[in-house]
Amino acid sequence: MKLKIYLFLFFISLKSFSQTEKSKTAQDSIKKEDLHEVVITASRRSENIMSSPISIEQLKSAEAKKMGSPSIYEALENVKGVQIITPSLGFKVINTRGFANSTNVRFAQLVDGIDNQAPHLGAPIANALGANDLDIDKIEIIPGTAAALYGMNAINGLANIQTKNPFEYQGISIQQLTGINHVGNIDRFSPKVYSQFNLRFAKTFNEKIAFKINASSTGGTDWVADDRTDLAPNANASTNLFGTDNPAYDEVNGYGNESANRKTLNLNGKNYVVARTGYRETDISDYEIKNYKADLGFYFRPKKGNELSATYKTALINTIYQRSNRFRLNNYTLNQFTVDYHTPIFQVKAYATTENTGDSYNMRSLAENMDRAFKSDDKWFADYSTAYKNAITGGATVADAHRMSRTSSDQGRFIPRTEIYENKKNELIDINNWDIGAALRVKSTLVHGEGLINWDKAFASFFEKIDAKLLSGFDYRNYIIVPDGNYFINPVSSSENLTYQKMGGFTQLTKNLFQEKLILGATLRVDKADYFDAKFTPQFTVVYSPKETISFRTSYQTGYRFPGIFEGFSNVNSGGVKRVGGLRIMSDGIFENSYTKTSIDKFQAQVNSDVNTNGLTQAQALEKNKNTIQKNPYTYLEPEFVKSFEFGFRGMALNKNLFIDVDFYYNSYKNFIAQVEASIPNTTDPNLIPTALYSKNTQNRYRLWTNSKSKIYNYGGSLGLRYRFNQTFTGLTNVTYTKLDRTDDKDGLEDGFNTPEFNVNGTLLANNIWQNLGASVTARYQNNFDYVSFLVSGTVPAYWTMDAQVNYNFKKGISAKLGGTNVLNKTYTSMLGGPSIGGLYYLSLVWETK
Numbered sequence: 133m134k135l136k137i138y139l140f141l142f143f144i145s146l147k148s149f150s151q152t153e154k155s156k157t158a159q160d161s162i163k164k165e166d167l168h169e170v171v172i173t174a175s176r177r178s179e180n181i182m183s184s185p186i187s188i189e190q191l192k193s194a195e196a197k198k199m200g201s202p203s204i205y206e207a208l209e210n211v212k213g214v215q216i217i218t219p220s221l222g223f224k225v226i227n228t229r230g231f232a233n234s235t236n237v238r239f240a241q242l243v244d245g246i247d248n249q250a251p252h253l254g255a256p257i258a259n260a261l262g263a264n265d266l267d268i269d270k271i272e273i274i275p276g277t278a279a280a281l282y283g284m285n286a287i288n289g290l291a292n293i294q295t296k297n298p299f300e301y302q303g304i305s306i307q308q309l310t311g312i313n314h315v316g317n318i319d320r321f322s323p324k325v326y327s328q329f330n331l332r333f334a335k336t337f338n339e340k341i342a343f344k345i346n347a348s349s350t351g352g353t354d355w356v357a358d359d360r361t362d363l364a365p366n367a368n369a370s371t372n373l374f375g376t377d378n379p380a381y382d383e384v385n386g387y388g389n390e391s392a393n394r395k396t397l398n399l400n401g402k403n404y405v406v407a408r409t410g411y412r413e414t415d416i417s418d419y420e421i422k423n424y425k426a427d428l429g430f431y432f433r434p435k436k437g438n439e440l441s442a443t444y445k446t447a448l449i450n451t452i453y454q455r456s457n458r459f460r461l462n463n464y465t466l467n468q469f470t471v472d473y474h475t476p477i478f479q480v481k482a483y484a485t486t487e488n489t490g491d492s493y494n495m496r497s498l499a500e501n502m503d504r505a506f507k508s509d510d511k512w513f514a515d516y517s518t519a520y521k522n523a524i525t526g527g528a529t530v531a532d533a534h535r536m537s538r539t540s541s542d543q544g545r546f547i548p549r550t551e552i553y554e555n556k557k558n559e560l561i562d563i564n565n566w567d568i569g570a571a572l573r574v575k576s577t578l579v580h581g582e583g584l585i586n587w588d589k590a591f592a593s594f595f596e597k598i599d600a601k602l603l604s605g606f607d608y609r610n611y612i613i614v615p616d617g618n619y620f621i622n623p624v625s626s627s628e629n630l631t632y633q634k635m636g637g638f639t640q641l642t643k644n645l646f647q648e649k650l651i652l653g654a655t656l657r658v659d660k661a662d663y664f665d666a667k668f669t670p671q672f673t674v675v676y677s678p679k680e681t682i683s684f685r686t687s688y689q690t691g692y693r694f695p696g697i698f699e700g701f702s703n704v705n706s707g708g709v710k711r712v713g714g715l716r717i718m719s720d721g722i723f724e725n726s727y728t729k730t731s732i733d734k735f736q737a738q739v740n741s742d743v744n745t746n747g748l749t750q751a752q753a754l755e756k757n758k759n760t761i762q763k764n765p766y767t768y769l770e771p772e773f774v775k776s777f778e779f780g781f782r783g784m785a786l787n788k789n790l791f792i793d794v795d796f797y798y799n800s801y802k803n804f805i806a807q808v809e810a811s812i813p814n815t816t817d818p819n820l821i822p823t824a825l826y827s828k829n830t831q832n833r834y835r836l837w838t839n840s841k842s843k844i845y846n847y848g849g850s851l852g853l854r855y856r857f858n859q860t861f862t863g864l865t866n867v868t869y870t871k872l873d874r875t876d877d878k879d880g881l882e883d884g885f886n887t888p889e890f891n892v893n894g895t896l897l898a899n900n901i902w903q904n905l906g907a908s909v910t911a912r913y914q915n916n917f918d919y920v921s922f923l924v925s926g927t928v929p930a931y932w933t934m935d936a937q938v939n940y941n942f943k944k945g946i947s948a949k950l951g952g953t954n955v956l957n958k959t960y961t962s963m964l965g966g967p968s969i970g971g972l973y974y975l976s977l978v979w980e981t982k
Contacts, residue, residue, distance in 0.1 A: 173272040173292040175640070175653075176281050176584065177603060182683045185642075185653050185673030187780050187795040189213060189273045189852075197265070198897050200910050200935025200951045202309055202328070202974050204268050205259040208291070210893050210910055212793065212852035212866035213275035217886075217962045218969055219458075221313070221326075221354045222421035222451030223258045228275035228289035229797065230846050230870050232886040233921060234454040234963065237696050238288035238772075240278070244295055246470055247284055251487050251578040251611055252620075254285070254696030259293075260423055261447045261466045261485075264348040266305040266332035266978075267295045275850075276797060277776050279691030280655045280671035283607060283636040287691040287774045298334035298342040298431055303982035305332040311974030314353060315957055321419075326352035326972060340433050347426040354419040354452055355967030358412065359384035363924060367394070367405040370744040377531040379538070380405040384924045384965055385413040387457070388499030391733075392707035395513050395828065396740060398750070399520050403740040406516060408509070409538060411499040415548035416557070417460055422450040438475045444468070454966060456807075456922040457497075459572060463490030478585045485578040491571075493561035498570035500707050501560050502553075506545050515541040564618045566706040575614040576697070582607035599644040606637035611697050621703045623717045632697055634661040638669075651675040661694040663715055664771060681784040686777075693772040699805055699837040700769060708828065709809070714769035714837030722812065722834055723767050729809035729833070730880070731762035732825050739826060758822040764810040766838040766881075775800045789856045796849040798873075804840040806881040807922060809833070835922075840881035845873040864895040884920025886963070888930075904941040910934065923965040931960035949976040 174184040181188065189211050193204055201207035208226060209216045215227045219234045227236050241248055241256040248261045256262070271293050278290040311326040327350070334344035360383040367380035375381075382389045388410030397406050429443035449464040470483035503512070519540035523533035546553040563569020587602035588595035595601060613630040615622045622630040636659035643652045653673035660666040669690050677683040701718055704711040712719045735757050742753035780795035811831040813824035824830040848870040855863045868891040875882065895910040913932040919925060937951025954960075957971035 171272055172294075173274060173278075173290065175603075175642075176605070177586065177601075182677060182680075182782055183651060183675055185651070185675050185685055186687050186689075187213070187275055187685075187778060187793075187797075189275060189793075190270055191273075192270045193265070193268050195897070196268075196271075197949070198899070198906060198908050198937070198939065199895065200908060200937045200953055200955070202311065202951070202953065202972065202976070203259075204265050204271065205262065205293075206953070208271060208273070209912065210864070210895060211273060212893075213795075213850045213868050214273060215868075215870075215887060215891060217966070218355070219454035219963065219966045220421065220452040221352060221967075222260075222350065222423055222449070223453055225255075225258070226273075226289075226291055227887075228273070229799065229848060230872065230885050230887040231288060231801075231883050232963075233883060234966070236288070237285060237699075238693060240282060240284050240286035240290040242290065242292045244472075245292060245481065246468070246483050247485075247578070247580065248468070249485070249578070250466060251485055251576040252574045252613060252697050254698065257449060257451075257453065257461075257464075257466075260449045260451075261425065261445055261468060263293055263295045263427075264307075264330040264332070264346055264425070266307055266330045267344070267346045269294045269296045269301075275795075276778060277689050277691035277774055277799075279693075279774075280657045280669050280689055281605070281638060281640065283634075283638070283657055283659050283669070284609075285693040285696075287693045287772065296332075296334070296344075298344040298429070299336055299433065302334050302336060302342075303980060305978065305980045306330070307976060307978045309974050309976040311352075311972055313355075313970060313972045315971055315973070321353060321356070324353035326974065342431045344429050344431075345427070348424070350421070350423040352421050354421050355969050356414060356419065357385045357452075357458070357965065357967040358414050359924075359961075359965065360386070361924075361926070364391075364394075364405070364407070370741040371402055371404060371530070373404075373531060373534070377534070379534045380407045382407055382410075383412070385458075386410050386499075387413065387416070387496040388501075388503050390496065390500075390707065392709050392828075392833070393500050393503075393509075395509070396736065396826075397513060397517055397520075398743075399517060400524055403743045403750075404534070405740070406513065406534075408500065408503045408512060409542055409545070411502060411548065413458065413495060416495055416498055416502070417452065417458075418450075418462070419452075420450065421452075422448070424448045438473075440473045441471070443470045443472075445470075452967075454923070454963075458495045458923070458965065459492055460495060461489070461492045464488070464492055465490060476586065477589045478583065480581075480583045482579075482581040484580070487574065487576045487578075489572045489574045491561065493570040493572055494566060494706070495570075497566040497706055498557065498560055501563075501566075501568055501570060502546050502556060504568070505556055505560065507541070512541050564616055566618060566704060567708070572619065573616045574619050575616070577612040579610045579612065580607065581609075599648075601640075601642045603640045604638065606635075608635045609633065613697060613701070619704055620697075620701055623701075630697075630701060632662055632700065634659065634694060636660065640671075649677050651677075659692060659694070661771075663700070663717070664694060667692045667771060681788065683782050685780045685782075689776045689778070691774045691776070693774075693805070695769050695771070695805055695837065702837070709833045709835055711835045712837070714805075714839075716768045719768065719834075719836055722810070722836060723764055723838070726764040726810035726812045726834060726836075727761050727821075727825060728764050729811065731760055732811060735760040735822070736826055754822045754826060761822060761825055764808065764836075765841070766808050766810075766836070769805065769837055770803050770839050772801065772803050772805050772839075786855075791852075791854040793852040794849065796847075798847040799845065801844040801846075801882075802842075804842065804844065804882045805837060806840045806883055807835055808838050808881055809835050838881070840883075841877050841879045842882045843876040844882055845875075846885070847871055847873055860899055860901060862897045862899075864893075864897065866893050867891070884918065884925070886917070886919050886921075888914035888917040888928075890915045905938065906940070907936075907938040909936045919964045921965065926964050928961060928964060931958070933958065933960065945980040945982075947978045947980075949978075950974075951976075 169181040174188040196204040196207040278286040307330040309328040314321040331347045336342040363382040389407040394407040425447040427445040432440045445468040519537040523536040564571040564573045584605040611632040638657035640655040655671040657669040671689045673687040701713040738757040739753040742748040778797040850868040852866040872885040916930040939949040952973040959968040
């Protein structure tokens with residue numbers, strides 16, 4: 133109800149503002165700018181946005197700076213079709229059109245066409261290696277598959293951050309943003325300072341030579357993840373132990389008490405599932421965030437239209453990162469070297485990105501090995517059993533006996549924030565073996581080369597006659613991983629680095645008809661990766677523009693996503709469960725000889741229930757329920773595949789004051805890359821397999837990357853409106869609808885859709901309200917949605933939030949912006965397992981000279 137009231141007041145305000153009139157000449161100039169906006173990402177060549185054959189969104193730096201977001205990157209949350217999830221204040225993840233997760237390997241992120249992913253993750257760490265606010269010109273987003281032209285696993289979308297060229301944008305720019313968060317948060321922190329400093333310096337020596345330098349520093353205190361919901365609420369349902377009485381209690385942001393840290397104990401004739409105590413994230417994590425980054429670029433223009441550039445980027449990251457577990461990234465570094473040469477006819481580009489995870493660690497492994505460091509699992513469970521029997525003998529109730537047993541068994545445990553605890557923690561986070569330590573020690577390199585040729589520029593007279601354009605491109609990529617013995621090994625040679633290569637190419641033909649009112653396009657791409665056959669990706673597009681202010685577009689596209697390094701080659705021991713890459717070279721024989729964890733868990737629960745409630749002996753219960761156990765039906769990895777149909781409309785109305793952009797799409801996916809847990813019993817005797825799979829000590833447990841057997845269909849659409857009332861006031865609003873249609877052959881392995889059905893944004897921008905004073909307010913709403921991950925599954929509650937800012941441009945190139953995100957400080961979560969997000973309030977000062 134509150135949301136409806138705010139939106140109603142918002143639109144009433146817009147109507148009242150529309151009475152103000154400004155210069156008609158300036159107004160017409162702005163309309164023309166909208167009409168002839170140029171984008172380059174949709175077709176990899178400059179084109180009018182009205183002629184773009186697929187959906188594309190853009191966020192200009194000048195507009196983003198007038199929004200309440202503290203950075204341009206974070207302002208993407210206001211763009212039509214974009215969903216952002218927040219595992220950390222220093223780590224935000226962009227997604228479009230469903231199947232979001234904290235490591236979004238289906239969405240590519242580029243800076244000036246250069247992939248800025250962390251190589252072993254296969255996805256970027258937010259904008260950690262990207263451009264700072266002073267150097268961003270605009271951001272273009274393709275909300276849908278971009279695989280035909282880019283081929284870098286961009287089957288859900290792609291963002292391209294475009295920076296300012298030093299030939300066009302010269303001078304010195306300095307920004308200091310100082311803010312505060314954790315306001316009113318009495319549970320963990322008093323208010324904390326947030327700081328961001330940005331520097332840009334660009335200069336031309338003459339019309340041929342230029343350079344630029346950027347530097348950025350960000351620091352603050354992260355949002356806190358402290359969800360205490362029990363992930364195993366029914367583990368002891370057959371003994372009526374629930375809530376805090378449940379000895380298998382496993383809270384979402386508590387680690388070291390997961391499935392691998394539990395054991396079934398027979399106590400006084402009853403079977404109880406008991407977990408180690410573990411530690412909360414608030415006890416074991418460092419919530420300080422830091423991100424330092426810098427880049428240096430040299431640019432040379434030998435003649436008009438030709439440019440050679442060489443750039444170097446570096447970043448150091450301290451933040452929290454989330455995938456199947458939550459990780460603390462400490463002294464994590466990325467470096468990137470790029471050489472680019474382009475002319476009107478062709479472009480060649482090469483870059484290398486190196487990654488070093490530094491002193492990072494796995495929070496879950498740290499928690500479980502802190503427990504094991506003071507007492508082994510066998511000793512702890514034995515002490516628990518003895519203490520329980522003594523408590524029952526002394527007259528304690530069952531629930532009290534379990535509490536007393538835990539207290540007794542935990543005597544001598546490391547207590548957070550004590551000196552002995554900190555010493556042990558520092559020791560464990562430096563041990564690169566997750567069975568006994570917690571270190572994440574990965575060194576990797578991504579080497580990439582690509583080229584483009586515009587045949588219609590090379591043979592201009594011929595293509596002008598047939599009124600067509602022809603573009604071809606190729607790319608090569610090689611991932612190089614240094615085996616660390618814990619996270620990665622080389623299955624071929626222990627003395628050599630692990631490599632994984634991909635290559636591809638495409639040709640795109642577009643044909644203009646009827647004085648360019650109709651544009652037909654066709655693209656064919658082929659990609660080949662190690663261990664896989666070549667895959668072909670076609671794209672067909674049609675754009676019809678009956679007049680300058682209206683265009684209709686439709687397209688059919690396909691896309692492939694090849695497994696990433698971790699999905700294909702991981703080799704991690706963690707808590708007695710080995711996480712193994714899904715390529716045959718890594719997991720040969722495991723799929724064929726294993727049984728699914730889902731069926732084993734069900735089998736164990738049924739055995740416990742029969743023992744506890746039906747009076748069966750354990751042997752009888754094992755025999756009765758043995759057919760519950762199911763062989764693993766999955767096999768070795770294949771690439772994911774998507775087919776996408778899209779229809780869209782762009783147009784201007786109401787005397788060109790209203791810009792409308794609508795899109796509808798329907799997607800089908802197959803071969804989702806997902807994980808399955810399975811175990812191989814320590815016996816080949818069929819009669820002994822149930823007994824072996826009942827106990828964790830007599831089975832080898834695995835988490836395997838494989839393909840879901842499900843075929844998944846989803847659809848949706850979005851509507852974006854921009855209405856310019858006059859020179860002062862502009863209203864922006866967009867609505868995105870995303871729906872999981874159905875799942876055929878559902879097997880439960882497909883990635884969670886993890887996307888709200890409705891996402892609504894509304895922004896009022898005001899320029900020069902009085903002299904150089906401007907302001908804006910943004911309201912956002914999304915409904916509740918189901919969230920599925922290996923860390924936690926459940927429902928993300930609906931939320932609405934508001935950002936606001938006022939800005940003033942002083943003389944001599946100085947500007948100020950006072951603003952806040954979630955200004956009402958109503959905490960919310962964007963994903964399960966992640967933090968609670970509160971208000972962030974800031975003052976930004978910028979000084980620019982040319």
